[in-house]
Amino acid sequence: MRLxxxxxxxxxxxxxxPALAGEVQVAVAANFTAPMQDIAKAFEQDTGHRVIAxxxxxxxxxxxxxxxxxxxxxxxxxDTTPARAESDGLAVSGSRFTYATGALALWSADAGLISDxxxxxxxxxxxxxxxxxxxTAPYGLAATQVMQQLGLTQALAPKLVExxxxxxxxxxxxxxxxxxxxxxxxQVSRDGEITSGSAWQVPAALYQPIRQDxxxxxxxxxxxxxxxxxxxxxxxxxxxxxxxxGYGH
Amino acid sequence: xxxxxxxADLAAIWLTLKLASLTTLVLLLIGTPLAWWLxxxxxxxxGPISALVALPLVLPPTVLGFYLLxxxxxxxxxxALTQQLGLGTLAFSFSGLVIGSVCYSMPFVVQPxxxxxxxxxxxxxxxxxxxxxxPLDRFFTVALPLARPGIITASVLGFAHTLGEFGVVLMIGGxxxxxxxxxxxQIFNHVEAMDYASAHWLAGGVLICSFVILLxxxxxxxxxxxxxxxx
Numbered sequence: 063m064r065l066x067x068x069x070x071x072x073x074x075x076x077x078x079x080p081a082l083a084g085e086v087q088v089a090v091a092a093n094f095t096a097p098m099q100d101i102a103k104a105f106e107q108d109t110g111h112r113v114i115a116x117x118x119x120x121x122x123x124x125x126x127x128x129x130x131x132x133x134x135x136x137x138x139x140x141d142t143t144p145a146r147a148e149s150d151g152l153a154v155s156g157s158r159f160t161y162a163t164g165a166l167a168l169w170s171a172d173a174g175l176i177s178d179x180x181x182x183x184x185x186x187x188x189x190x191x192x193x194x195x196x197x198t199a200p201y202g203l204a205a206t207q208v209m210q211q212l213g214l215t216q217a218l219a220p221k222l223v224e225x226x227x228x229x230x231x232x233x234x235x236x237x238x239x240x241x242x243x244x245x246x247x248x249q250v251s252r253d254g255e256i257t258s259g260s261a262w263q264v265p266a267a268l269y270q271p272i273r274q275d276x277x278x279x280x281x282x283x284x285x286x287x288x289x290x291x292x293x294x295x296x297x298x299x300x301x302x303x304x305x306x307x308g309y310g311h
Numbered sequence: 312x313x314x315x316x317x318x319a320d321l322a323a324i325w326l327t328l329k330l331a332s333l334t335t336l337v338l339l340l341i342g343t344p345l346a347w348w349l350x351x352x353x354x355x356x357x358g359p360i361s362a363l364v365a366l367p368l369v370l371p372p373t374v375l376g377f378y379l380l381x382x383x384x385x386x387x388x389x390x391a392l393t394q395q396l397g398l399g400t401l402a403f404s405f406s407g408l409v410i411g412s413v414c415y416s417m418p419f420v421v422q423p424x425x426x427x428x429x430x431x432x433x434x435x436x437x438x439x440x441x442x443x444x445x446p447l448d449r450f451f452t453v454a455l456p457l458a459r460p461g462i463i464t465a466s467v468l469g470f471a472h473t474l475g476e477f478g479v480v481l482m483i484g485g486x487x488x489x490x491x492x493x494x495x496x497q498i499f500n501h502v503e504a505m506d507y508a509s510a511h512w513l514a515g516g517v518l519i520c521s522f523v524i525l526l527x528x529x530x531x532x533x534x535x536x537x538x539x540x541x542x
Contacts, residue, residue, distance in 0.1 A: 121503035190403055195486060198503040223403045223485030226499070234485065237384045239402035 083110035084287030087132055089123040090115050091139035091274065092229040093164060093201060093246035097307040098137065104303070105294045111287040119227035121198035127152060127279065134282025135291055137161060137274065139228070140200040144277035157278035161295045163310035164272030165247035166204045171236050171259040179262025182242065183214055191221045192234040192243030201228045204269040205244035211268045235259075247308035254308070263308075274309075315512050322489050323497040323513075330405070330493060331473040334412040338420040338469050339462070341413075346421050347450070350428035365418045372415065372478025379411050380483050403485035408493075411479040420469040427461020428454060464528065471524045474517065 090098045095117045102113035116123070120139045127133055127147065136153070138144050141160065147153040168179040176182055183191075194202030202224070209215045223239075225231030228246050235243035250261050276295060282288035294300055316324075349361060367375060382389045383402045389410075390400045401407035431454060439449045455462070477495040484491035486500070494513055501510035 119503060121505065125502055125505065189399065190485070192485070195500065195503070197500065223487060226481060226486070226503070230481075233380070234402075237380050237402075238386055238390075239380060239384045239400060239483075240485075 085112045086134050086287040086291050088113060088115045088135045089133040090117050090137045091120050092117050092227040093139055093248055094137055097303050100303045101300050104299055109290055111290055119199055134279055134285055134288040136279055137276045139274050141273040141275040144275040147277055153277040153279050154283050158275050160273045161276045162274045162304050164274055165308055166264040166269060167245055167247040167250055167261045168242060169235055169245045169250045169259060169261040170242045171238055173260050176260040176262050186217060188241040190223050190240035191218055192223050192225060192231045192240035194228045194231045195224045195226055199228055200272050201246050204272055207269040208264055251308045253306055319488060320497060320513060323492050323494045327474060327494040330408055330412060331470045333409055334416060334473045335466050335469040337413050342420040343424055346424035347428055349425045364421050367415050368418050376479040376482025383407055402483050405490050407483055408480060408491055411483055412473045412476055415476055415479050416469045416472045419472045420465040423461045423465040427458035431457045467528050471521055
């Protein structure tokens, strides 16, 4: 007698639980990988909803979304792609907002290499400078703006190597194949400290602000968990995590 | 109507052809002796070496690319060697891509040649030996001509497989115009930049080119020796 009862209870729980707690599929720009993992964990604990996150470059994620990928929330690395999602009729209009403002860093895995980043760039005392693909990655575009502002576009062009996302750019530098590279500050800093190697936080005046926008996609319009996640991203807990990783809010 | 490919696309096509040709040449030079050894040896090493050669058939290109990136880097074994030789490090260079492609396409060249050598059997070589041919003579005047179909298959497959290489190049290339930006990477760039029209032109070109190569190979009736599926 006991076993069927237990079974019935288990069934009830497993059926009733998803009704209370939903699931949300999120497409997340590669630079926001680490903070998103923290935020997702806290969000899951606080709300009981489950977050399924996929990480990639903004362009790549957009291509997937426009071809029917089942994402419900899109956290891009820029503000133009979510706007485009909206004008292409893929996203719920009026749901867009800036969840983080990115900061750019010049980083080296070598702890002694960078003290004054601008000076190092001028000296050209390195073989390879890694940047993210400026056509597809906002941090890559910001990197080209910095080089332009410093008047070094021509001088540095032969040294450039491009990663397809900011994640791959980080990998080029971390493996030592490129001595220096422009990465997201969030990748190399925690609580205002550089976690490894040496870095120069690029002055914000040298590039256009990297506004990272979030948008609710049509597929998630009726999903409570998706709405809850977007709310959560605007809240204080998320803000704390976001600034801990070196983003502006 | 002008060709809808810009100069960057054409540079990528040229670079890809150059990479595939050079890789095939290098593979024929090192793959032929290796195939000969594998076809005739009774060494215990035959098993492990065969497996090593076949690895790229089953490994995801990202695994190969990742290890190459680490190995070619200043702290990796190949990187340390090339730095000592005064060559610097080879990631993000055309030479680096050739090394990567040679590893990546190795089984597609070695296996057909090895099959060809094995199917010749001992008989023709023994006959040549009784007629006074030296081992080197036997290799060049008997084995190689008899293995010709296998060698042609190997060249075509090595070339075609390198044309389609993507994962390894993406991991170690760095997307540098005229040095490491091959067609597959350029297609990826177009897709990422949402320029689907250009992507279609290049992708369609690769599709047709690969199809024609395999069709020609098939008409020779040699496709049976093709090793396993590729990624």
